[in-house]
Amino acid sequence: MDDKARRIFGNVIDDKDYKAACRSKERFARKFGDDANASYPTIIRKNPYIGKSLGVSDIRLVTDPREKGDEAFDLDKGIIVGNIRMGFGHYRISMAMASAAHALGYKPYWMDLNSFPQTACTKVISAQNDLYSLGSRISQKNVLFNKAVWEPVNYEGFRKLSYNASDQKNAEIMAAVYRNVPKEIPVIGTHVWPAQAALHAGMKYVVNAIPDNWPMALHLAEGSVHTVQTHSAYIGYRVLNGMQGKKVLKPMPAGSLIYTGHYVDDELVRNIETDCQARIARKTDGKPMRFLLTIGGAGAQKDIFSAVIRHLLPLIRDRKAVLYINVGDYKNVWDELLHEIPQLSDIATEHFNNWTDTEKFCTEALSCDVEGVHAFWHENIFEAVYVTNLLMRSCDVLVTKPSELSFYPVPKLFIHRIGGHEKWGAIHSAEIGDGTLECDDIPHVLQMIDLFMQDRDFLKEMCQNIITNKPIGIYDGAYKAVQIAMGMKV
Numbered sequence: 001m002d003d004k005a006r007r008i009f010g011n012v013i014d015d016k017d018y019k020a021a022c023r024s025k026e027r028f029a030r031k032f033g034d035d036a037n038a039s040y041p042t043i044i045r046k047n048p049y050i051g052k053s054l055g056v057s058d059i060r061l062v063t064d065p066r067e068k069g070d071e072a073f074d075l076d077k078g079i080i081v082g083n084i085r086m087g088f089g090h091y092r093i094s095m096a097m098a099s100a101a102h103a104l105g106y107k108p109y110w111m112d113l114n115s116f117p118q119t120a121c122t123k124v125i126s127a128q129n130d131l132y133s134l135g136s137r138i139s140q141k142n143v144l145f146n147k148a149v150w151e152p153v154n155y156e157g158f159r160k161l162s163y164n165a166s167d168q169k170n171a172e173i174m175a176a177v178y179r180n181v182p183k184e185i186p187v188i189g190t191h192v193w194p195a196q197a198a199l200h201a202g203m204k205y206v207v208n209a210i211p212d213n214w215p216m217a218l219h220l221a222e223g224s225v226h227t228v229q230t231h232s233a234y235i236g237y238r239v240l241n242g243m244q245g246k247k248v249l250k251p252m253p254a255g256s257l258i259y260t261g262h263y264v265d266d267e268l269v270r271n272i273e274t275d276c277q278a279r280i281a282r283k284t285d286g287k288p289m290r291f292l293l294t295i296g297g298a299g300a301q302k303d304i305f306s307a308v309i310r311h312l313l314p315l316i317r318d319r320k321a322v323l324y325i326n327v328g329d330y331k332n333v334w335d336e337l338l339h340e341i342p343q344l345s346d347i348a349t350e351h352f353n354n355w356t357d358t359e360k361f362c363t364e365a366l367s368c369d370v371e372g373v374h375a376f377w378h379e380n381i382f383e384a385v386y387v388t389n390l391l392m393r394s395c396d397v398l399v400t401k402p403s404e405l406s407f408y409p410v411p412k413l414f415i416h417r418i419g420g421h422e423k424w425g426a427i428h429s430a431e432i433g434d435g436t437l438e439c440d441d442i443p444h445v446l447q448m449i450d451l452f453m454q455d456r457d458f459l460k461e462m463c464q465n466i467i468t469n470k471p472i473g474i475y476d477g478a479y480k481a482v483q484i485a486m487g488m489k490v
Contacts, residue, residue: 004168004196004199004200004222004223005018005021005022005164005165005166005168005169006018006165008161008164008165008168008217008220008222009220009222009240009249009250009251009252009253009256010250011161011240011244011249011250013161013162013165017161017162017165018165020162020165020166021162021165021166021168021169022169024166024169024170025166025169025170025172025173028120028124028127028170028173029120029173031123031127032120032123032124032127032173033120033123034120034173035119035120035121035173035176036172036173036175036176037176038119038176038179039176039179039180040061040062040063040116040118040119040176040177040179040180041061041062041063041064041065041067041180042059042060042061042062042180042181043059043060043062043067043068043069043070044057044058044059044060044069044070044071044072044073044109045057045058045060045069045070046058046070046071047110047382049355049380049382049383049386050095050098050382050386053099053386054095054098054099054102054108055098055101055102055107055108056081056098056102056108056109056110057070057071057107057108057109057110058109058110058111058112059080059109059110059111059181061116061118061119061177063118073109073181073182073185074107075182075184075185077105077106077107078106078107078109078182078185079101079106079107079108079109079185079186079187079188079482079485079486080108080109080111080181080185080186080187080188080198081094081097081098081101081108081109081110081111081188081190082111082113082187082188082189082190082191082194082195082197082198083110083111083112083113083189083190083191083194084112084113084114084125084129084191084193084194085112085114085115085129085381086114086125086128086129086132086191087133087136087403088328088384088385088388088404089211089403089404090190090191090211090404091381091382091385092385092388092389092404092405093190093209093211093263093404094110094190095265095385095386095389096263096264096265096477096478097188097190097209097263097478097481097482098110099265099266099267099478100265100266100478100479100481100482101482102266103266103270103479104479104482104483106482106486109185111177111181111187111194113125113174113177113193113194113197114126114129116177119176119177120173120174120176121173121174121175121176121177121197124170124173124174125174125193135149135153136418136419139151139418139419151419151420152420154419154420154421154422155214155419155420155421156420158216158217158218158421159214159215159216159217159218159242159243160217160243160244161217161220161240161243161244161249162217163216163217163218164217164218164220164243167192167193167196167218168196170193171193171196171197171200172200174193174194174196174197174200175197175198175200175201176201177197177201178197178198178201178202178203179201181201181203183201183202183203183204184204184205184489185203185205186205186206186207186485186486186488186489187203187205187206187207187485188206188207188209188481188482188485189206189207189208189209189221189224190209190211190263191211192208192210192218192219192220192221195207195208195221195224196221198224199221199222199223199224204488205485205488205489206221206223206224206225206485207224207225207226207227207481207484207485207488208220208221208224208225208226208227209227209263209481210226210227210228210229210233210237211229211263211404212233212421212422212424212425213229213230213232213233213406213421213424213425213427213428214233214236214420214421214422214423214424215233215236215237215240215241215242215243216243216421217240217243219237222256224256225255225256225257225258225484225485225488226252226256226257226258227257227258227259227260227477227480227481227484228257228258228259228260229259229260229261229262229263229407229477230259230428231259232424232428233259234257234259237252237257238251238252238257239251239252240252258480258484260476260477260478260480260481260484261473261474261475261476261477261480262407262408262409262474262475262476262477262478263404263407263477263478263481264407264408264409264475264476264477264478265389265478266478266479267389267393268389268392268393268408268409268410268475269409269470269475269476269479271393272409272466272467272470272475273467273470275366275393275394275410276409276463276464276466276467277463278366278394279396279411279459279460279463280459280460280463280464282396283396283456283459283460284460287369288316288319288320288321288322288369288370288371289320289321289322289396289397289452289453289459290321290322290323290324290365290370290394290395290396290397291308291312291321291322291323291324291395291396291397291399291413291449292324292325292326292388292391292392292395292397292398292399293305293308293309293323293324293325293326293399293400294326294328294388294398294399294400294405295325295326295327295328295330295333301401301415301416301418302333302336302337303442304415304416304442304445305325305337305399306337306340306341307442307445307446308399308445308446308449309323309325309337309341309344309373310341311446311449312449313341313343313344313347315453316347316371316372316373317347319371320453321453322370322371322372322373322374323372323373323374324374324376324391324395325337325348325373325374325375325376326375326376326377326384326387326388326391327375327376327377328377328378328384328385329377329378329379329380329381329384330377331352331377331379334350334375334377344373347372347373348372348373348374348375349372349373349374349375350375350377351374351375351376351377352375352376352377352378353377353378353379355378355383358376358378358383358387358390359390361374362387362390362391362393362394365391365394366393366394370394376391388405392408392410395410396411396452396459397410397411397412397413397452397459398410398411398412398413399412399413399415399445400412400413400414400415401414401415401416401417401418401422402414402417402422402423402424402425402426402429402435402438403417403418403422403425404425406422406425406426406428406429406435407425407428407429407475407477409434409466409469409470409475410434410466411434411435411452411459411462411463411466412429412434412435412436413435413436413439413445413448413449413452414426414429414435414436414437414438414439415438415439415445416438416439416440416441417438423438426438432465432469432474433461433462433465433466433468433469434462434465434466434469435462436448
């Protein structure tokens with residue numbers, strides 16, 4: 001096999017950067033071991049959390065070969081969604097892919113490379129995840145660190161081909177987890193590492209679903225079909241724009257990069273008209289406006305959310321607003337909010353770790369009136385992520401940083417980003433009319449909330465834009481990525 005760290009789409013990595021990439025792999029191998037020759041038995045288990053909704057089963061690695069799975073691989077209809085847990089974003093995109101695959105009649109398999117603690121693969125990913133999470137939290141508390149370190153790393157550091165060279169070397173450590181997976185089953189990687197590892201392991205059909213709207217070499221997995229969500233990302237990736245300073249690089253070859261549109265779950269796309277018309281009707285009828293706050297990670301932007309909650313509380317008491325708060329699987333974030341805003345406890349209904357109750361609320365909210373504050377916390381990662389998807393359908397405005405949620409068909413109010421690359425999600429959303437500009441500080445966030453509340457047409461126009469975007473395929477990216485992956489077998 002060609003050394004994917006030495007030459008990237010015909011662009012040669014210089015000796016200095018290549019040697020640095022090799023040293024990166026060696027450091028991880030010394031620290032976590034090198035199990036490249038290991039053979040981990042593979043079984044299929046029904047996913048007890050999203051299996052029923054999305055038709056998903058899990059690929060598990062076991063240490064005891066006598067352990068039996070729940071089913072066999074479907075070599076005809078099976079498709080692997082390769083992912084990692086690094087924040088909620090890649091899990092959410094994976095759910096969109098699984099949902100689309102299920103809707104198209106295929107069998108999605110969930111393969112989280114960060115869930116096999118016996119492997120060097122998971123140990124490497126976990127170490128990098130911990131480092132990234134730490135950087136994210138520090139960046140929100142230290143302006144100097146954010147400006148001098150975090151923003152440049154996320155914006156320019158991840159952009160360089162040299163960074164991709166290191167990742168390619170590190171991904172060689174991850175390949176062992178695919179050893180006993182049938183090589184003819186297509187793989188969609190919703191992070192570059194599952195895609196790179198699949199290629200190193202000899203998987204035949206790999207789609208690399210690029211999440212970000214800012215072209216970065218971080219996301220390259222040569223040998224796969226790359227998909228992007230926007231036309232601007234397509235242009236930037238095709239010419240590898242800025243990925244080796246000002247040097248003009250050899251472009252990605254035809255067929256290696258495809259624009260698909262946004263990666264969105266089938267149930268959200270199917271119901272765009274219904275949900276947007278319900279939002280318009282609530283606004284027209286003067287019913288309380290429903291805001292959804294989704295607090296991912298470890299609550300790095302809690303100060304912004306605290307300010308939003310305080311601003312909305314009087315409106316909630318006057319039955320002019322409703323608040324959904326999803327703290328994911330971080331109950332400590334909710335406890336801290338209660339400590340900072342004690343009056344929350346008087347009006348909040350807690351939907352905690354009870355999926356039946358959560359599903360019931362989300363279903364009823366689609367057709368019934370809602371009042372007050374509703375808080376959601378679920379210990380399980382699948383439920384913690386998926387509840388935002390369920391709440392999106394009945395909310396009026398999603399308040400979020402411009403991350404993967406930038407691409408969802410719901411009116412969005414964007415708070416300040418974490419990492420420079422994220423700002424391009426808000427720019428794209430504002431340009432197609434389904435979200436606001438990125439609000440850089442709390443006063444501008446509160447100004448935008450007042451605009452949603454007080455302006456007669458602001459929300460309605462955003463809903464109409466979403467309806468207009470649907471028939472031209474802007475939200476069809478997950479379907480198309482699945483069709484590309486399955487079509488590679490023909």
